[in-house]
Each structure stands twice: as C-alpha cells, then as structure tokens.
Amino acid sequence: MTKCATTAVIGRPSVGKSTLINTICESKVSITSPTPNTTRNAIRGIYTDSRGQIIFTDTPGYHISEKKFNKHMIDIARESLEECDSVLYIMDATRAPGDEENAVKDLLSTLKVPVICCINKTDILTDKQKEKARAWLEENMSGRTILEISASEDEGVDEVLIELFKTAPEGPMLYGEDARTDQNLEFRISEIIREKAMNSVRAEIPHSIFVELADLEYNKEENKVWIRAFITVERDSQKGILVGKGGANIKKIRVQSFKEIKRIFPSSSLELDLRVRVNSKWKSNDNILLSVFRETQE
Template sequence: MSEAPGETPAPAEPTRAGIVAVLGAPNAGKSTLVNRLAGAKVSIVSAKPQTTRFRIRAVLTEGTSQVVLTDTPGIFAPRRRLDRAMVAAAWGGAQDADLALLVVDGRAGITDPLRAILNRLKKQKPTLWLVLNKTDLFDTKRLLPLTAELNEALSFDETFMVSAESGDGVDRLRARLGAAMPLGPWLFPEDELSDLTERMLAAEIVREQILRQTHEEVPHHATVETESWQERKDGSVRIDCTIYVARASQKAILIGDKGSRIREIGQRARAELTKLMERPVHLFLNVKDRPGWDEERGRLRALGLEDLD
C-alpha cells in the first residue's frame, strides 16, 4: 500500500541483540533447551553427562531481537587437560554474556556440583535467570520449595519452569529473552542459525552416535575430527571423519564384531546429517587409537578449546 501524500512513515522498531550463556551441571538439559529455543539442532544431545565440549553459539530471532545463545559444557570437577579446558570455556561463556541462564535439573534438585556452581556465581555476579528444567518428570509440588531454596542460595532476577524435551514453558522464556536484550544492531546475519561450521557439525553428529551407542568405557575417551570434505557435482558431499580413542581396547569396542558397531554409528550419523544438511551425504569413518589425545594441546585447539597450561 502506498503512503498518503505528506504522510510520514512510521519509524522502524529498534533492534536488540545480546549474548546469553547457558550454564549448569552436567546432564541438566542445557543442549536440549538451546535446540528447543533455537528451533533447530545446533548442539548434540545424549543421556550421558559432559556431552557438550566447547561453546556453541545458536542464533535465535524473536521479533526485532537477536538472542545469541551460548551452549556451554557442563561444569564439573576437572581432572584431564581436556576437562580443565571445558570448564574454563563454560565460565568464560558466563563472563562474556549479557545474561546467564542457570539450568537446573528439577528432578535431581540441589546436588553437590550445583552447589559448587552457585558458590562460584556468587563471586561472578552476572545478570542471572533460573530455569528449572524437566518439570514433566517429577511432582510439581516440589517446584516451589526448590525454587525458594535456590533463590535463598543465590538471587535470581527471574525464574522459569520448563520442559526442554516437550517444549512446555519454553515459549515464555523465549519471549522474555528477546525483550531483555540490550538495544543495538544484530550480531549475526539474519539467516544464520549457529557458528558451528559444517565440518564441526559432521564431527559432532558422529560423536553423538558414539555417545548413544557405546557404554562407560568409550564415550568420553573418544573425539572426532573431519579430515576431508569433498563437494560432488551431483550436489552430494563426501565426508571422511577419524575417531580417536585412548586405548586399543576402545577401538575394538567401537568397531564391534565384524565392523557391526561402526557401521551402525555411520548409518545413523549419515541419516542425521542428510536430514540436517538437506542433501545426500556419503560418510566414511576411520578409528584410530591415540593414547593421551585428551592431554594434547593440538587436539584441544582442534576442538575450539584454549589450553590453560
């Protein structure tokens, strides 16, 4: 519709943009919440703790606001060089953010790891919101006492009760995040969903299947790197990934009887990548044992982590 003669067009609504760090103990549901808020898969998810290893930014658009969600590794007591770098990445995400969400597994309540996080946050004092997650998995009568206990331990500006898995309560959180961002230009292009490159995405999707299909001995002793990426004329892509494990016994477990497990990992990862990338994917996996990879500075840099020593 054309403007009437002499009519002054309404001024454009100002834009908002900011960074939100998503913090919590391992297995609180941070990655599931980030994916739900973003409306797309940007972080891998498994039932095992310490799934996320580095900061992943998901870009959420809410009206004229752009919210950059930083999914951080779960905060735990570190032992390896890799662990120390992961925990440092999580706390670094909180320091760089305009706002921090503390995601708490409402079913688990206040655990020792969560108490340690609360004590650290008392010193950092970021703008902090509480997100009680997994509310669909326990008696809601526990919500108010747990909320009161958490707010007594640390002052939260706002409290949200959600189920990241089902989406219950997430729309309200998304709307409030958009309104809370500071005025300013957007930080990422309008159509960008994440700062995760396609090569990193491929490696993470393969690692997700390792986490889901192997048991305690393997998951946190494995890392995945995309070694080769070849675009094909028919629009498909060939991806070659190498899985590094700490011991030869772990390599045997990953390969499985006559290669059965590594085939299953590859098939499921390929199907997921084909869906996410919306084109045919040819995925080839190789497994190598590399003792001490989680203490190597080069491996940490490949994961996007800073070496603290």
C-alpha cells in the first residue's frame, strides 16, 4: 500500500520554504526571492516516489503585522495547518529567533500532527549559529524531530522525505505520478512574471508589485500563444525604476519571463506583452485583493 500525506510548510518569511519545495519537487513550483513575503498564496507542490506521495503546501511567511494585506497572508498560512497530516517547520538560523519565531512556535504549539523542524541554510551557517538554533528548538519544540538542511544545495533533503514518509498515513495517491503542482495556468504565468519583476528591483519595490494577466489567448491555426500582463506598482517613481533607463529593466523582465513561460508552451510560438502601471491603492482595493489571494488550483 502506498502512503499519501499533505504537509504544510511553515516558517518566518525568507527562511527558504519555497526553495525547499522546489528542490524536493525538482521543479519550479513556487517563486523565490531574497525579499521577505514573496509567497502570497497556499501553493501545492507534489512529490511522488515508490513510497507514495507527499503533497506540500507552501505558505506565506508567518509574521506579525496589523496591515490588511499582510493579515491575509498570515491567515493563509494559519489555514493551511487545519487539514494537514504533518508540518515542516523551517528555520533560518542566520537570524536570531525573535518575536516572529515565537509566533510560529505558538502557532504550532497546539497541533496534534507530527512537526518536523528543519534548520535551513546550513551551507552558510557557522557551527555557533547551528548550535543556537538547535538549542532554541530543543527548548521550544521539545520532542520534535530536528534536521539540518540546505534547501538550495539539496543537502539533508532526503532525510526530510524519510521522516515525512515515516508518519504519512497509508492511502491512495491523490495526483498522477508526474504531477508537480496543481496551479492553474494564469496563476503560474503571473507568478513567473512577478518573480522576475521582484528580483529586478530592491528595497520596498518588490512588495509593491502585483501582476495581473489581462489576456491569455491561444490561436490554434497559427499555433500561437499571446499573453498580455500588467505589472502594477504603487508609485510613479517605482514605475520609473521597474521600466528602467530606455526600458532596459522591463526588457530584462520580459526576456527572463519569456524563457520560463516558453517551457510551458514548448511547441507553440509565444508573444508576451508586458505593461507597467501605477495604482497607489491596490493593496487596499478589495477586488484586487480577491484576485491576489485567489485559489491557485486548476
């Protein structure tokens, strides 16, 4: 009998949750960036082998904020714990545990399901940082399994899967063997563009970006896919930076996005039209928030 489990991946922003899921699924399931609060939705990543299937839910970084936009993200992380069989709690020991780490600990404290703690980024950690993280986990998550991993270097990741399969319930696999995610096409494309846009700018601008697909058309006769997307930012000055001198930056975003979107349509010709616009209030616009925090499945 195969095993099948859903596992919520939880932790502070930027600890490497999405990177780990991409490494395990051997596929770009969820976008990543050095900017905290990159992931905004509950995103499924699916791993299958002869033992069975683990269905990961990537979640927005858990943090403390009273802002409406952030509260949506915090709720999504919290809700993902309601129906999971196990939890992967990811910690980044390059930063000392603080209020946010305590908030994650409190969130997990009442859970009945197995929690596996992963100290991530071992490739850049000093022994002292590792020891401190381990001591914190032993004190605050006592009795839980603690692993050390590097999500980006694929170190210690097999042990994570071993632990997850140990506690996974027996049952049929919920997705096909080749499935890596269940995201719909529009969401995947807009996320690819958001990743390239976020990674092309700094400081507060990545947080101000929202990508919306205006058109996604397939012309069967010409075997051509035509995509038009709007990248929204909050200020004119941000638009200037995103577009860049002589349009250099938006060209770069377009080229990088094109390359990755083309993999979704390998045998069609692709046209990608990107526009940048400004909406100073998009983060408080309920219709836009509905779109940002929509369900991501097909």
